[in-house]
Amino acid sequence: MRADAARNRALLLTAAEEAFAEHGMDASVADIAARAGIGKGTVFRHFPTKDDLLAAVMLDRIDALTTAGTKLLDAADPGAALLEFLTLAADRQQKNDLTVLQEAHAVNERLTEARTAMFTLIDTLVTRARDAGAIRADITGTDVVLLMCAPGHVAGFAPHGGPDLWRRYLAIIFDGLRPAGATPLPIPPPRMG
Structure with a gap:
């Protein structure tokens, strides 16, 4: 995995953990992407589904x-x-x-x-x-x-x-x-x- 892809994945996991802790299954992919500072499309490149x-x-x-x-x-x-x-x-x-x-x-x-x-x-x-x-x-x-x-x-x-x-x-x-x-x-x- 490229360094930038690995960094984005780590940012996504951290942001997702925080969002799921706050909102449970109601956490939105858009919120997770915003928390990670990346686009929603990048989320779906790493993780095809929620x-x-x-x-x-x-x-x-x-x-x-x-x-x-x-x-x-x-x-x-x-x-x-x-x-x-x-x-x-x-x-x-x-x-x-x-x-x-x-x-x-x-x-x-x-x-x-x-x-x-x-x-x-x-x-x-x-x-x-x-x-x-x-x-x-x-x-x-x-x-x-x-x-x-x-x-x-x-x-x-x-x-x-x-x-x-x-x-x-x-x-x-x-x-x-x-x-x-x-x-x-x-x-x-x-x-x-």
Whole structure:
């Protein structure tokens, strides 16, 4: 890819992530193009449909988290590695919350494959932390996947919370994952997929 095309693609993805975070699926291609400082035609040269653009934004986010998580697989402290991964995920969500696009996995096959790879990675991080005794024995990767968006979601309800309030709720969630003081969970975890 030429340097100017790569630059335009990066600008588009950043602008699209911001627009989708603000407007969900109602974000317009015209608004995204204006935010990126490029013409609408350039958007369609990179992404033939709005769904293709949405999939690229989600894929970019998932790939970034998967890359970061993969680097944590060999960490000496598996509990700290899992917490770092959850912190990265919550921080990224806080910057641009795309939870309104949760059903985006149906947009294309490549996105579905990337989500599956990230879920497998999370399961590995959870298994390592559980085997090390850093988290309770009954916590699964599915539990952690479902909790990933919780810190930002909960903080969003606080009328006077600051931009870092999500960190408080991530700490509460992670403390709940720890084995100290744990009581048996009332039902088994849900299955993903």
